[in-house]
Structures are given as structure tokens and as C-alpha cells.
Amino acid sequence: MRRARAxxxxxxxxxxxxxxxxxGAIAELEAALFAWxxxxxxxxARIRLAELQRExxxxxxxxxxxxxxxxxxxxxxxxxxxxxxAAFAAALQSAPPLNAAAFYDAHPEFLPEDEAGxxxxxxxxxxxxxxxxxxxxxxxxxxxLTRLTDPAARRPVSTKLAALRLxxxxxxGALAALDAATQGDGQEIERAILRGRxxxxxxxxxxAEGLLSELGDDGAEALAEIRAAAQDWRGAASAMMxxxxxxxxxxxAPLDATMRRDLARAAAYAAMASDTAALTQLRETYGARMxxxxxxxxxxxxxxxxxxxxxxxxxxxxxxxQLRLLPERLGGLNTPAPAGR
Numbered sequence: 144m145r146r147a148r149a150x151x152x153x154x155x156x157x158x159x160x161x162x163x164x165x166x167g168a169i170a171e172l173e174a175a176l177f178a179w180x181x182x183x184x185x186x187x188a189r190i191r192l193a194e195l196q197r198e199x200x201x202x203x204x205x206x207x208x209x210x211x212x213x214x215x216x217x218x219x220x221x222x223x224x225x226x227x228x229a230a231f232a233a234a235l236q237s238a239p240p241l242n243a244a245a246f247y248d249a250h251p252e253f254l255p256e257d258e259a260g261x262x263x264x265x266x267x268x269x270x271x272x273x274x275x276x277x278x279x280x281x282x283x284x285x286x287x288l289t290r291l292t293d294p295a296a297r298r299p300v301s302t303k304l305a306a307l308r309l310x311x312x313x314x315x316g317a318l319a320a321l322d323a324a325t326q327g328d329g330q331e332i333e334r335a336i337l338r339g340r341x342x343x344x345x346x347x348x349x350x351a352e353g354l355l356s357e358l359g360d361d362g363a364e365a366l367a368e369i370r371a372a373a374q375d376w377r378g379a380a381s382a383m384m385x386x387x388x389x390x391x392x393x394x395x396a397p398l399d400a401t402m403r404r405d406l407a408r409a410a411a412y413a414a415m416a417s418d419t420a421a422l423t424q425l426r427e428t429y430g431a432r433m434x435x436x437x438x439x440x441x442x443x444x445x446x447x448x449x450x451x452x453x454x455x456x457x458x459x460x461x462x463x464x465q466l467r468l469l470p471e472r473l474g475g476l477n478t479p480a481p482a483g484r
Contacts, residue, residue, distance in 0.1 A: 165199040186216055190226055202233025203246065206253075228255035232263035240270040244279060251286055256296040265303050272307060281307050281316075288323050297324040298334075305337045314344035332358060336365045343369040360389035364405070367412060376416035383409040384421055391429075398432055407438040410445035422446045 172192045176185070189212040193205035209227045213220055231253035235243045244267065247254075254260055264287045271280035284304040291297045301324030308316035318341045321334060335358055343351035351369055355362035367382035387409050391402050398406070406429050413421035426446035433439045 165195050169195050169199060186212060186219055186222075190223070193226055193230055197230050197233045200233075200237045202230050202235070202237050205230035206234050206250075225255075228253050228257075228260065231255070232260045235263040235267045240267065240274055240276075243267050244271060244276075244283060247283055247286075251290060254287060254290055256291055256293045261291075261296050261299055265299060268303055268307065277307055277311055284320075288320075294324065298330055300324070302330050302334055302337065305334070305341070309337060309341050309344065312344065314341045317341040318345065332361045336362060339365055340369065343372070348373060360385060363389065367408075371412055371415075376412055377418060380409065380412040380416045380418050380421050383412050384424075387425075394432060398429075398436065400437060403433065403436060403438045403442075406433065407442045407445065410442055414445045 169192065172188065172195065176188060176192070189208060193208050193212075196202070196205035196208065206227060209223055209230055213223050213227070216223075231246075231250060232255055234246055237243075238246060247264075247267065254264060264283060268280040268284050271277070271283070281304060284300050284307070287300050288297060288304070291300060301320050304323075305317040305320035308314075308320055317337060321338055321341070335354060339351040339355040339358075339362065342348075342354065348369060352366060355366040355369070363382045363386035367379045367386060370376075370382060371379035383405070387405060391398070391405065406425065410422065410425050413425065422445070425442075430443070430446065433442045
């Protein structure tokens, strides 16, 4: 027993002074576990080893070690549970996405409601979505919502689920996700924008526009997109110009990729509306600043005096089809726009 304690003290001392890294400490503590048997020292040694494994990026090993510890020392279950939850959250972030999803399915009751736990489930959802496994990511988030009780924890999970469902064109699913967490602090603007977009996708354009208009400059970009999707080009151009005025800094500040995209989109909406005043303003205010960077050709084309709106649609589409500046529904531009609801 004295030798085991000496090993542990030696490991901690060498870790503290940098003579031993986490991997070395883990190896020595694993080898020394056999010297602890059946007392508080063994439990503490196992907890410390699990902490090091978690810090080294192996949350799964930490979780399995703590589960084993719980089987050996059932009377310490309450003490071990917080450590199990921390290891569970770490495993969700460190394991490959599919393995992490399977691990979540096997032990969802260990999902912690603290910041680390919520971050782990959100990260897992993002990693699954990046693999085009959006339904799988949505299932994980839905399950998390059924288990989380703290409104502050439910809110970001609800928001992420709504964003995933909306990206898939599932407006009812997005609205249901938002409604699943209606209380809590933070994310008001993000959630309002998501709700506005989902309402518009569900056919409630008038309500969506009202909601986004109440957000002022923060809702202007989403408002422009909704109006453009309904072929209300003049309204889209007006909202996008408001967004530009609020979000793009004056010269000589450089234009980043997002600002350039927004300026090109504003020009596209104004061109489709034949709004010469807006096009002139964009050309004179931002034309020189757009030079030498992405989207300059599209911006120059759109703000040029030769562009004549709808009749130039084929040329417009050829130039910007790869830039995603206009909504996908560009067919039938010579037909009346759908009535707002």
C-alpha cells in the first residue's frame, strides 16, 4: 500500500514539473492500480486515472474505467456519477462521429446538463450533419430534449435542432423544435430568425415578415431572402440594403467574404427589381472596395448600367449560378409573385 501511494505521489509530482506527460502518467497509474485493492485509495486512484484519460482525449476509456469502478464499489455510485457524466461528454466529442452516436444511444442517461455536456451533444450533431447524417443528428438532439430539464440547457439544443430541420426543408419540424424550449435566456435573435424563416417556408409569409421586421437590422437579411423567394425583388432589395447599411463598415475597412457575398446579393436583388437608385448607390459606394477580391465580376455585372432586370435573367443566371446569390426558385419570373399571407 505504501508503494502504491508513493507511485501516485511520484506521478503527480513529475506531472506538475513537466517531467512526465499525460500518456506516461496514465501508463504508470494503470500499472499501479493493482496495488490498490478495496479501499478509498483505489477509488480515488481510478477517478484520477479517468481524469487523465479524459484530458488526454480518451473519454471512452475514462467512462469504461469508471463503470468498472462502479461495479466494484457500488456504494460509491453517487460519488462516481459526476465523473461518469464528464467522461460521457468527453467521449461524445473525441470518438469518431458514428461511434460517438452509438455510444450516446447506449448511455443517454449520462448526458450532463452542464455547459460541457450541452457542447458535446451539439458538437456530435454538427459532426453527424457534416457527414450528411442529418436525420441521425436530429434524432440525437430530439432524445437530448426529452432528457434535459434545465431550460438553459434545452434552449441551445432546441435551436440547433430547428436549424438542422429547416436546412432540410422541414419547416414543421423546425417550428416544433423551437416550441420545445420556449423559456430561458439568450439566443432570442437567432431563434426569432429561425422561426421567421420556418414560418415563411410553411406558407405564413406575412407573419414571418412581421416577426423579422420587428428585429430591425438583425432581421433584415432573412427578411430579404424571404421576399426574394416570393419574387418581391423591390422589397428584397430594400431589406438587403438595410442589412448592408447596418453590417458593412465604412471605408477603409476591408470587406470580408461574408460582406462581399452580401453586397453581391444586394446587387442581385436590386438588379431584378430594376432599382437603378440602389444599383447606383452600391456601385458608387462599394465598387472600388470590391475590386481585387471574390465576387467582383458578379458585382460589376450586376451594378453595371447595361443590366436591365428580368429580361437579362439568362445572362444573370449564367454569371451567378455558382454564387448562390439568388433563391433557387427563379423559374417563372414573368408570372405574378404569390400573394403574401
